[in-house]
Amino acid sequence: MLVRWIWNWLINQIWYGLPKGARWGLGALFVGYFVWLFFMPSLHPIPTDTSIEGRSHIDRPIHDFWVNGRWGGNVEPYGGGGVVCCQRISGETAELVWVYGRTVKEFERGDEPERHHVTLPMPKRTREDRYLHVHFLPNHEVKLGWSSNLVSPYDHLPKSLDVARYQEQ
Numbered sequence: 001m002l003v004r005w006i007w008n009w010l011i012n013q014i015w016y017g018l019p020k021g022a023r024w025g026l027g028a029l030f031v032g033y034f035v036w037l038f039f040m041p042s043l044h045p046i047p048t049d050t051s052i053e054g055r056s057h058i059d060r061p062i063h064d065f066w067v068n069g070r071w072g073g074n075v076e077p078y079g080g081g082g083v084v085c086c087q088r089i090s091g092e093t094a095e096l097v098w099v100y101g102r103t104v105k106e107f108e109r110g111d112e113p114e115r116h117h118v119t120l121p122m123p124k125r126t127r128e129d130r131y132l133h134v135h136f137l138p139n140h141e142v143k144l145g146w147s148s149n150l151v152s153p154y155d156h157l158p159k160s161l162d163v164a165r166y167q168e169q
Helices: 002-015 020-039 104-109 163-168
Strands: 049-056 062-067 070-075 080-088 093-100 115-121 131-137 141-147
Touching: 049 062, 049 070, 062 131, 093 141, 115 141
Parallel strands: 049 131
Antiparallel strands: 049 080, 062 070, 062 093, 070 080, 093 115, 131 141
């Protein structure tokens, strides 16, 4: 009852307190926004929200990695990591930073984690693309690819890449 009274009071004070022309103008803007949102999706800008998925084709774990400062999770050796959602990735280039995991011996010795950094051109993205796939390859190389689902454009790569054979390609 109290909520209904407050709602009615707000409508009467704010909405009906506006001049009639302002109410018509605001109503037209509101309707126009929803028409644009639901019936004209081709006019929307390319979305920037994405999920980042990492995959490793090497024998070392990736402790952490970032794409343009956005955290992508960690990745098991010769496997995939989780999918980190709801990131904003945009721009012409992708700055990748990753840190390899340390063994117990390296940790006990106090060795610093091995960090790597590379800047790559951002691959082309279509309106449907929601997933950025980051593939870690031998020799500290990285491949990036967009897709509309969890199927990576680099799924054809074997899980384990032989370093010597990979260098020949």
